[in-house]
Amino acid sequence: xxxxxxxxxxxxxxxxxxxxxxxxxxxxxxxxxxxxxxxxxxxxxxxxxxxxxxxxxxxxxxxxxxxxxxxxxxxxxxxxxxxxxxxxxxxxxxxxxxxxxxxxxxxxxxxxxxxxxxxxxxxxxxxxxxxxxxxxxxxxxxxxxxxxxxxxxxxxxxxxxxxxxxxxxxxxxxxxxxxxxxxxxxxxxxxxxxxxxxxxxxxxxxxxxxxxxxxxxxxxxxxxxxxxxxxxxxxxxxxxxxxxxxxxxxxxxxxxxxxxxxxxxxxxxxxxxxxxxxxxxxxxxx
Amino acid sequence: xxxxxxxxxxxxxxxxxxxxxxxxxxxxxxxxxxxxxxxxxxxxxxxxxxxxxxxxxxxxxxxxxxxxxxxxxxxxxxxxxxxxxxxxxxxxxxxxxxxxxxxxxxxxxxxxxxxxxxxxxxxxxxxxxxxxxxxxxxxxxxxxxxxxxxxxxxxxxxxxxxxxxxxxxxxxxxxxxxxxxxxxxxxxxxxxxxxxxxxxxxxxxxxxxxxxxxxxxxxxxxxxxxxxxxxxxxxxxxxxxxxxxxxxxxxxxxxxxx
Amino acid sequence: xxxxxxxxxxxxxxxxxxxxxxxxxxxxxxxxxxxxxxxxxxxxxxxxxxxxxxxxxxxxxxxxxxxxxxxxxxxxxxxxxxxxxxxxxxxxxxxxxxxxxxxxxxxxxxxxxxxxxxxxxxxxxxxxxxxxxxxxxxxxxxxxxxxxxxxxxxxxxxxxxxxxxxxxxxxxxxxxxxxxxxxxxxxxxxxxxxxxxxxxxxxxxxxxxxxxxxxxxxxxxxxxxxxxxxxxxxxxxxxxxxxxxxxxxxxxxxxxxxxxxxxxxxxxxxxxxxxxxxxxxxxxxxxxxxxxxxxxxxxxxxxxxxxxxxxxxxxxxxxxxxxxxxxxxxxxxxxxxxxxxxxxxxxxxxxxxxxxxxxxxx
Numbered sequence: 034x035x036x037x038x039x040x041x042x043x044x045x046x047x048x049x050x051x052x053x054x055x056x057x058x059x060x061x062x063x064x065x066x067x068x069x070x071x072x073x074x075x076x077x078x079x080x081x082x083x084x085x086x087x088x089x090x091x092x093x094x095x096x097x098x099x100x101x102x103x104x105x106x107x108x109x110x111x112x113x114x115x116x117x118x119x120x121x122x123x124x125x126x127x128x129x130x131x132x133x134x135x136x137x138x139x140x141x142x143x144x145x146x147x148x149x150x151x152x153x154x155x156x157x158x159x160x161x162x163x164x165x166x167x168x169x170x171x172x173x174x175x176x177x178x179x180x181x182x183x184x185x186x187x188x189x190x191x192x193x194x195x196x197x198x199x200x201x202x203x204x205x206x207x208x209x210x211x212x213x214x215x216x217x218x219x220x221x222x223x224x225x226x227x228x229x230x231x232x233x234x235x236x237x238x239x240x241x242x243x244x245x246x247x248x249x250x251x252x253x254x255x256x257x258x259x260x261x262x263x264x265x266x267x268x269x270x271x272x273x274x275x276x277x278x279x280x281x282x283x284x285x286x287x288x289x290x291x292x293x294x295x296x297x298x299x300x301x302x303x304x305x306x307x308x309x310x311x312x313x314x315x316x317x318x319x
Numbered sequence: 320x321x322x323x324x325x326x327x328x329x330x331x332x333x334x335x336x337x338x339x340x341x342x343x344x345x346x347x348x349x350x351x352x353x354x355x356x357x358x359x360x361x362x363x364x365x366x367x368x369x370x371x372x373x374x375x376x377x378x379x380x381x382x383x384x385x386x387x388x389x390x391x392x393x394x395x396x397x398x399x400x401x402x403x404x405x406x407x408x409x410x411x412x413x414x415x416x417x418x419x420x421x422x423x424x425x426x427x428x429x430x431x432x433x434x435x436x437x438x439x440x441x442x443x444x445x446x447x448x449x450x451x452x453x454x455x456x457x458x459x460x461x462x463x464x465x466x467x468x469x470x471x472x473x474x475x476x477x478x479x480x481x482x483x484x485x486x487x488x489x490x491x492x493x494x495x496x497x498x499x500x501x502x503x504x505x506x507x508x509x510x511x512x513x514x515x516x517x518x519x520x521x522x523x524x525x526x527x528x529x530x531x532x533x534x535x536x537x538x539x540x541x542x543x544x545x546x547x548x549x550x551x552x553x554x555x556x557x558x559x560x561x562x563x564x565x566x567x568x569x570x571x572x573x574x575x576x577x
Numbered sequence: 578x579x580x581x582x583x584x585x586x587x588x589x590x591x592x593x594x595x596x597x598x599x600x601x602x603x604x605x606x607x608x609x610x611x612x613x614x615x616x617x618x619x620x621x622x623x624x625x626x627x628x629x630x631x632x633x634x635x636x637x638x639x640x641x642x643x644x645x646x647x648x649x650x651x652x653x654x655x656x657x658x659x660x661x662x663x664x665x666x667x668x669x670x671x672x673x674x675x676x677x678x679x680x681x682x683x684x685x686x687x688x689x690x691x692x693x694x695x696x697x698x699x700x701x702x703x704x705x706x707x708x709x710x711x712x713x714x715x716x717x718x719x720x721x722x723x724x725x726x727x728x729x730x731x732x733x734x735x736x737x738x739x740x741x742x743x744x745x746x747x748x749x750x751x752x753x754x755x756x757x758x759x760x761x762x763x764x765x766x767x768x769x770x771x772x773x774x775x776x777x778x779x780x781x782x783x784x785x786x787x788x789x790x791x792x793x794x795x796x797x798x799x800x801x802x803x804x805x806x807x808x809x810x811x812x813x814x815x816x817x818x819x820x821x822x823x824x825x826x827x828x829x830x831x832x833x834x835x836x837x838x839x840x841x842x843x844x845x846x847x848x849x850x851x852x853x854x855x856x857x858x859x860x861x862x863x864x865x866x867x868x869x870x871x872x873x874x875x876x877x878x879x880x881x882x883x884x885x886x887x888x889x890x891x892x893x894x895x896x897x898x899x900x901x902x903x904x905x906x907x908x909x910x911x912x913x914x915x916x917x918x919x920x921x922x923x924x925x926x927x928x929x930x931x932x933x934x935x936x937x938x939x
């Protein structure tokens with residue numbers, strides 16, 4: 034495939050994106066505007082993540098792409114194929130082997146290491162957007178750390194429901210200043226964001242890049258008497274028996290029968306290969 | 320011992336194109352004092368209020384405020400973060416229309432709690448307790464705490480706006496026609512409430528109104544404005560009972576005729 | 578027994594093959610060629626070039642063929658292709674008063690120097706289906722006039738001589754390039770115009786229409802609408818002067834709006850401006866109305882809460898490629914988010930159930 038430059042984007046564009054990434058790393062949680070390019074996939078389908086990945090990828094990299102935690106969902110397959118075609122790089126489904134991981138909606142279960150880059154696809158980067166629709170105003174609110182409104186939202190949740198009723202895209206405060214949208218990952222994944230790898234967030238349509246450098250403090254917003262609760266469904270995985278992973282619920286018959294399986298397909302497969310079994314594992318059922 | 324003024328306004332001037340909004344306005348406001356500004360619509364009283372509160376940049380002049388950490392500082396040359404911080408902590412602004420000062424989509428408790436959260440309160444239970452306490456002080460029943468202001472009457476909305484402003488114990492309150500647009504009986508109740516709060520909290524306030532009854536009840540001192548100029552000022556009773564300027568005389572007599 | 582859903586890759590390949598077959602349709606019907614689309618569906622080609630921001634009728638025709646006539650999809654193909662092209666340089670501003678006009682009308686004057694030229698317009702056709710077109714046949718030749726050699730001055734320049742219309746100062750700086758720099762607000766007019774040209778025809782049309790119906794009061798006349806070819810000149814550093822590298826067909830619209838004047842300025846007319854590729858006059862007129870509407874703040878006239886007065890609203894929502902992508906992405910799997918919502922709802926329901934059970938027991 035020689036019609037396009039390595040990893041599709043031209044070098045000038047990649048440089049522009051890298052500058053935005055570096056700025057983002059220098060100011061953790063700050064949304065850096067960048068001149069997002071039209072990509073050959075639709076806005077909203079990961080164009081921000083794809084551009085960030087394209088700017089990070091080197092020929093020696095190994096790429097993993099997940100959507101909802103799984104390597105084999107159609108959009109993950111499509112993005113992986115795109116880079117296989119335009120960058121001819123190695124791809125993997127193993128979290129451990131990847132140097133760049135592009136994700137939508139999940140953080141892998143296996144802790145990431147130094148030297149790895151986790152690239153998130155972000156639909157709406159602005160955590161204040163649904164409280165204040167105006168970009169000119171929200172940028173000012175970030176600059177002046179006027180985050181009272183964010184807590185008003187949480188206050189209203191508790192007043193109405195007795196709980197903070199935000200279960201995904203749960204807002205975090207990064208390194209004591211910027212309030213940031215972690216992209217629509219389940220709140221279960223929030224604690225993992227204090228990690229050894231670099232986390233980069235790309236919002237193509239909204240033209241923003243932001244970042245969390247390794248070992249950065251990431252605090253989920255809460256109240257002292259209503260602390261953040263990263264809980265998940267109280268089930269083990271029906272295939273590998275894991276009790277500490279985020280689960281997908283799968284409906285298996287017309288009578289409302291259901292099973293719970295790890296959303297991280299690589300993690301689940303590896304546990305099964307190591308001999309772990311769940312309630313509905315083929316062997317266990319026999 | 321001389322008392323330091325809380326607010327010192329010097330030579331404020333604001334024009335719109337060729338028209339004068341207000342000009343040559345200077346005065347000092349001392350802690351615990353309530354200043355009334357009266358005049359008909361178009362007299363420049365609202366322009367002056369908005370210039371002082373930082374909503375409108377004046378062409379020239381100074382608005383010095385006795386800050387907690389730096390003493391007298393010109394709020395017009397303050398950095399925006401500093402000014403916005405001031406307006407969340409030490410200052411409050413009560414709008415004529417409650418709608419402009421409230422978040423209509425947020426519950427009464429959330430409205431009162433926002434200012435607390437904006438200055439760092441992070442204990443839900445305490446925020447709620449304080450919100451309920453303030454609702455009680457402005458005579459709104461506790462069981463309305465989770466209702467939205469859109470379900471409130473005009474008078475209740477205005478009382479909620481006052482609670483939202485006073486919850487953080489501001490040192491200076493700006494009020495723009497706080498009783499405007501309300502029924503007479505509702506006005507009386509609100510005025511009574513405001514008078515109680517002002518006394519109890521020792522509030523310093525600047526109240527703009529066209530209603531002489533409001534200043535008679537609340538203000539220690541009075542400024543009368545006409546065509547952008549202050550035409551008369553003095554102690555409230557003195558100005559109202561013995562007006563010197565022809566315009567003030569007219570104002571007072573027109574009220575007395577009612 | 579549950580088997581994890583696998584085979585996304587094969588499903589995608591199969592879907593693509595099926596799509597290719599459907600695009601071709603019944604193979605007993607002759608295949609449409611790119612030149613046929615370029616020549617006979619020229620207005621679709623023009624729209625794709627305008628909103629795709631690329632003047633290339635052949636590629637636009639190809640995109641229409643590939644997208645099965647879905648114009649937004651075709652615009653998307655062009656945009657995705659365009660983004661890979663290097664930006665080599667920029668042309669001089671095109672001189673539209675030197676345009677070789679195929680069409681030129683003014684609604685503000687009965688006659689103007691240079692004349693009114695109707696040109697190839699649907700305007701006065703009766704919209705009756707022409708069943709003759711179901712059969713193929715020759716088209717009678719149209720009458721030709723002598724081409725006009727001298728420049729055709731802009732109608733607004735006549736108003737300008739009297740000072741009746743606001744003068745637009747020539748910008749000193751090279752305007753920013755929306756495709757190379759992020760849109761940051763407040764935007765300047767050059768950036769706004771770029772966004773409007775690229776904006777969705779339907780969206781811009783509706784915004785413009787809303788200003789006519791009272792959502793943002795600005796009564797506009799078409800001062801002038803002209804369509805024709807203009808030369809594109811580029812400076813060649815090695816030569817030290819500009820040379821003509823080709824010509825493009827453009828539609829240009831200038832609207833004239835009344836402005837009441839302010840304390841310092843006497844009443845005068847103001848302008849709205851629209852410029853698009855090819856013959857795309859609905860878009861150019863709409864654009865001029867929306868441009869004028871978005872200028873309210875800088876002209877110091879009353880800004881209402883109407884959508885067409887709201888720069889952020891218009892500029893952030895006019896791009897159909899952004900809009901369609903985000904809209905359609907809700908088809909993608911969201912089951913992780915949905916799962917977390919489901920757990921929350923279950924937990925809250927369980928709490929209510931146990932609370933009422935306790936109450937009943939007491």
